[in-house]
Every structure is written in C-alpha cells, then in structure tokens.
Amino acid sequence: MRLLILGAGPAGLAAAAEARAHGIEALLLDENAAPGGQVHRAVGGFYRPARGAPGAAQAREGLALIAAAAGVEARYGATLWAVQEDGVVSWSEGGRAHQLRAEVLLLAPGATERALPIPGWTLPGVMGVGAAQALLKSAGLLPEGRVWLAGQGPLLWLYAAQMLAKGARPAGILDLSAPGLPWRALPHLPMALRAPGYLAQGLAWMGRLRRAGVPVVRAREVAALGASRLSAIAVDGCQFPAEALLLHDGVVPNTQITRALPGCAHVWDQAQAAFRPVLDEWGNTSLPGVLVAGDAAGIGGARAAALSGRIAALEAARRLGVVTADQRDALAGPLLHRRAAELAPRALLEALFPPLPPGRVADGTLVCRCEEVSAGRVRAAVALGAQGPNQAKAFLRAGMGACQGRVCGPIVHALMAEARGVEPGALAPLRTRFPTKPVTVGEMAGVLAG
Amino acid sequence: MFRRTEATDCEITWNGATIPARAGESLAAALLAAGITHFRDSAISGSPRGPLCLMGACFDCLVEVAGMANAQACMIAVTPGLAARTQVGARG
Numbered sequence: 001m002r003l004l005i006l007g008a009g010p011a012g013l014a015a016a017a018e019a020r021a022h023g024i025e026a027l028l029l030d031e032n033a034a035p036g037g038q039v040h041r042a043v044g045g046f047y048r049p050a051r052g053a054p055g056a057a058q059a060r061e062g063l064a065l066i067a068a069a070a071g072v073e074a075r076y077g078a079t080l081w082a083v084q085e086d087g088v089v090s091w092s093e094g095g096r097a098h099q100l101r102a103e104v105l106l107l108a109p110g111a112t113e114r115a116l117p118i119p120g121w122t123l124p125g126v127m128g129v130g131a132a133q134a135l136l137k138s139a140g141l142l143p144e145g146r147v148w149l150a151g152q153g154p155l156l157w158l159y160a161a162q163m164l165a166k167g168a169r170p171a172g173i174l175d176l177s178a179p180g181l182p183w184r185a186l187p188h189l190p191m192a193l194r195a196p197g198y199l200a201q202g203l204a205w206m207g208r209l210r211r212a213g214v215p216v217v218r219a220r221e222v223a224a225l226g227a228s229r230l231s232a233i234a235v236d237g238c239q240f241p242a243e244a245l246l247l248h249d250g251v252v253p254n255t256q257i258t259r260a261l262p263g264c265a266h267v268w269d270q271a272q273a274a275f276r277p278v279l280d281e282w283g284n285t286s287l288p289g290v291l292v293a294g295d296a297a298g299i300g301g302a303r304a305a306a307l308s309g310r311i312a313a314l315e316a317a318r319r320l321g322v323v324t325a326d327q328r329d330a331l332a333g334p335l336l337h338r339r340a341a342e343l344a345p346r347a348l349l350e351a352l353f354p355p356l357p358p359g360r361v362a363d364g365t366l367v368c369r370c371e372e373v374s375a376g377r378v379r380a381a382v383a384l385g386a387q388g389p390n391q392a393k394a395f396l397r398a399g400m401g402a403c404q405g406r407v408c409g410p411i412v413h414a415l416m417a418e419a420r421g422v423e424p425g426a427l428a429p430l431r432t433r434f435p436t437k438p439v440t441v442g443e444m445a446g447v448l449a450g
Numbered sequence: 451m452f453r454r455t456e457a458t459d460c461e462i463t464w465n466g467a468t469i470p471a472r473a474g475e476s477l478a479a480a481l482l483a484a485g486i487t488h489f490r491d492s493a494i495s496g497s498p499r500g501p502l503c504l505m506g507a508c509f510d511c512l513v514e515v516a517g518m519a520n521a522q523a524c525m526i527a528v529t530p531g532l533a534a535r536t537q538v539g540a541r542g
Contacts, residue, residue, distance in 0.1 A: 031506060031525065032506075032525075033474070033527050038505060046456075077527075079525075112503065112505070112507045113503060113507075122492075122497060122499060122510075123498075124487035124488050124489075124498055124499065124500030125451055125487050125500070126502070127500070127501055127502050127503070127504065128502055128503050128504070130503065130504075130505065131501060131502060131503050131504035131505070132504075134504045134505055134524075135452060135479055135482065135504060138475065138476065138479065139454075139456070139472065139475040139476065139479035139480075139483065140454060140455040140456040141452040141453065141454060141455070141479060141482065141483055142452065142453055142455060143451060143452055144451070144452060144453045145451070166455065228488065228498045229487050229488065229498065229500075243451055244451050244452075254507075369492075369499075369502070369508070369510060370492075370493070370509065370510075371493075371494060372492065372494040372495055372497075401493070401509070402493075402509035402512065402520070403507065403508050403509040403510075406507040406508065406509075407502065407503070407507065407508050437506075438520055
C-alpha cells in the first residue's frame with residue numbers, strides 16, 4: 001500500500017480526498033463504525049442538527065469531507081494495534097487481524113478529553129462532556145434529571161447550548177477556571193479576529209445559556225457524591241442533588257501511537273499544556289515516512305485539521321514521487337495560508353481556556369482510574385525519588401492499566417512536574433507500547449501464520 | 451441518566467434481562483438509555499464503574515459480550531439479540 005491513513009476524522013478524510021485527487025493508492029482505517037471522527041460523529045447518518053442549531057454549520061462541513069473522501073478504500077471498525085519499524089501496520093476488524101506494509105503512514109487519531117479528576121469522579125453517572133456529546137450525536141440521547149456541567153473549555157459551552165437546543169436543560173454550569181482570564185487573554189484578541197467565526201460562535205452559545213437562565217457559577221471545588229452511583233454534587237461544600245455530572249477540561253492530542261514509535265520525538269507545548277509530536281509544516285515526524293495531521297499534531301480545531309490533512313497528503317505525494325517538491329509547494333501554498341488563518345484564534349483560546357492546575361487535585365482523589373492510584377500516592381512517589389511518569393510505573397502502576405495512560409497520563413505528568421518543582425517539559429512523557437489496543441493471541445497468530 | 455429522542459427497533463439482553471435498543475448504536479448507548487450506568491466492577495477494588503469518555507480511550511465501559519471479556523461497550527455496535535453482562539473484577 002502506498003499510503004495508509006489512520007483516522008477518518010476531518011484530517012484523515014481530507015487527506016484521503018487529496019490522495020485520491022492525485023491518484024495515490026490509499027487505505028483509510030478508523031476504529032469507529034462510520035467516518036467523521038469525534039467532531040463529525042454520525043453526521044453521515046444519525047446526527048442532523050437543524051439549520052442554525054449549535055453545531056449545524058460544522059455538521060455540513062463534515063458531510064462535505066465524507067463525500068470528498070468517497071471512493072477511497074476505507075475500513076471501519078478497524079482498530080490499529082501495532083506499527084513496526086519496517087512499515088508493517090497491524091489492525092483488527094471483527095476479531096480478525098490484518099497486516100499491510102505502507103510506504104507512507106499518515107496518523108490522524110485526533111484528540112481525547114483531558115481528565116478532570118475530582119473526588120468521586122469514578123462513580124457511574126460522572127462522565128466527560130465529550131462523552132455526552134457523542135451520545136447525543138450517535139444515539140440521540142439527552143441527559144435527564146439534574147444535569148451539571150463542570151470544568152472549563154469551549155466544548156462545555158457548546159454542549160450546554162446543544163442541550164438547550166434539544167429541549168434539555170442543565171441544572172447549572174460550574175466554571176472551575178481561574179478568575180480574570182478574559183483580561184489576561186485580551187492581548188490575543190486582535191490576532192483571533194482573523195477568524196472571527198470562532199469567537200462569534202462562542203459568544204452565541206454563552207448568550208443562549210444566559211437567555212435561558214441557566215445558572216453559571218464560579219467554583220473552586222466540585223465533588224461527586226453517592227454510594228454506588230452519583231446522587232449529589234458538592235460545590236465548594238454546598239450539596240445539590242444530581243443525576244448526571246459532565247466534566248470537561250479541554251482536549252489533548254492523542255499521541256498514544258506516536259509515543260510507541262521508537263525515535264518519534266515529542267515536545268511539550270507550553271501554550272496547550274500537552275505533548276505533541278515534533279513536526280515540520282508538512283506534518284513529517286522525526287521518522288521518515290510517518291506523518292501526523294489534525295488535532296493529534298496539536299489542538300487546532302476541525303478546519304485546521306482538514307487543511308493539515310491535505311497538506312500532509314501533498315507531502316506524501318511528494319515522498320511517493322507523484323508530485324515534485326515544487327508542485328507540492330505550489331499546491332500547498334494556499335492551504336498553508338488558510339491554515340495559518342484558521343489557527344489565528346488559538347492563542348486567544350489557549351489564554352481563555354488554560355487547563356486547570358494540578359495543585360487543585362486533592363491527595364485522596366484517584367488520578368489513575370484503572371489501577372486506582374490517588375494523587376497523594378503520586379506525590380509520595382515523587383518524594384521517594386520517582387523522576388517522572390515512566391519511573392512512577394514501577395512505584396505505582398499508574399499508566400499500566402487498561403487505558404494505558406490515555407486518561408491518567410497528562411494529569412500524572414502534571415502532578416509529578418509540580419511536585420518536583422520543574423517545568424512539565426523537563427519530564428519525559430509516558431512511553432507507550434504496541435499493541436496499543438487489546439488483541440487476542442488468536443488474532444496475532446492469524447497474521448503470523450500468513 | 452439519559453433519555454432517548456429516537457425510537458428503538460430491537461432488543462438485547464443485559465445480565466439476562468431484555469432491554470430495548472436501536473440496531474447500530476453503541477452497546478454503551480443502549481445500556482445508558484435503559485438506565486444502566488454500572489457496567490463493571492473495577493479490577494482493584496471492585497468498585498462500580500461506568501463509561502467516562504465514550505470514544506474508546508478510557509476503558510471504563512468494559513463489559514462481557516457473548517462470553518468475551520474486556521469488550522469496550524462504546525465501540526460495540528448493537529445487533530438484535532446481543533447478550534452482554536457486567537464484567538466483574540480483573541480479566542485476562
């Protein structure tokens with residue numbers, strides 16, 4: 001296979017369409033049942049927001065991307081679990097494993113929600129805002145009862161507005177962000193006005209909530225309470241009944257696969273407070289033939305992701321000898337320019353929505369949900385000499401459970417950096433290993449047997 | 451915790467009990483719509499757990515499907531008659 005694209009979100013779909021336009025033999029894999037990734041989840045089928053509803057314009061863009069990629073060979077329900085140094089990629093579909101050698105690998109696995117550990121967050125009834133939005137899009141489910149949203153970040157506001165548009169009503173929004181952020185973010189406003197759509201959108205969502213009279217309260221602490229499921233929340237000590245608590249603290253690039261590739265360099269992005277792969281403007285990683293595009297390269301939103309997908313596909317075309325470097329540059333020029341414009345509001349968004357500080361996580365709160373390790377134990381491991389998340393595994397098993405650090409990785413990293421009194425970039429990120437998703441011995445034997 | 455806005459069209463079982471579902475939606479969605487939030491008992495302490503991320507990252511929605519353990523309910527599409535059970539504790 002000449003080009004293998006992982007991820008059928010905006011970046012992967014746009015890359016597939018661009019590859020097809022240049023006659024490149026490409027295969028698109030996605031573990032979900034249908035294309036769209038997270039942001040365009042179910043747009044091809046179930047999710048059809050009404051014109052003017054929050055998220056409607058975005059859904060139309062998703063449909064266009066899916067249409068443009070039609071005709072590219074795609075496998076859905078295909079879960080990648082290994083990438084070998086010789087370019088052989090392994091994945092499973094329906095209990096059967098497959099392997100293929102790709103000349104160029106373009107990874108577009110997107111982003112995941114940043115964990116927001118609070119006391120009681122492992123209780124059933126507590127989930128991410130993104131999770132609730134996925135349920136709305138893919139199954140038309142609306143939260144009922146007393147539904148609280150807590151944390152910070154644009155998705156919190158978007159989802160609350162989507163709930164209202166569908167006739168559901170949050171009991172309240174608990175803003176855990178630090179006060180004074182809009183003032184500190186002001187210097188970034190002029191740049192952000194290059195792509196005013198984002199700002200207008202955000203203000204529209206907040207306006208909807210205000211007009212609907214949804215309480216928006218600043219709080220320092222939120223806790224989830226209940227015996228075997230959520231029954232109440234505590235907001236700075238005051239209790240309120242609750243049937244659902246949705247948490248959000250921004251999103252982080254999904255580097256689960258890139259961190260498992262030996263020699264694939266990553267860098268700490270101070271503004272985004274997350275690791276991302278080291279990339280050139282084309283999306284080349286430090287490994288020849290491996291590119292990353294979309295939010296997995298650094299959070300930039302759906303439109304920037306689609307442009308990055310096309311840019312990376314053009315670079316893949318150059319690598320495969322389908323276009324010359326000059327042709328690539330000519331074709332990519334306008335895309336690079338548009339991407340810069342789409343990324344213009346990022347500095348403002350990052351200043352308005354920084355992640356919550358790790359210091360607010362109490363010692364007794366679990367940070368590694370899989371292995372049930374508390375923040376206090378992570379801090380104690382630092383006191384005993386653990387240098388970073390990789391070494392902490394030997395002390396604590398944090399990051400070694402089923403999620404392999406997808407949820408706990410960023411918070412354990414932040415806690416350890418803070419406890420050691422160093423910049424987060426000074427600590428190596430959690431190394432991951434293939435297989436990156438569960439695979440049975442039977443499946444592996446199947447491919448080894450040929 | 452969640453209510454449906456679209457009709458169901460088939461049935462699946464959860465620990466032997468029949469619940470309504472919509473073919474093609476995720477097993478996690480079907481369970482949550484039926485009021486089920488306790489999907490598994492955690493491996494270390496046996497605490498009740500349910501889904502956190504619904505996108506295949508958190509592994510908190512692990513259930514047993516047709517006798518196979520460690521299935522991420524959010525990544526499994528409902529088919530009529532699908533039989534799922536609570537996953538108890540650690541599984542190999």
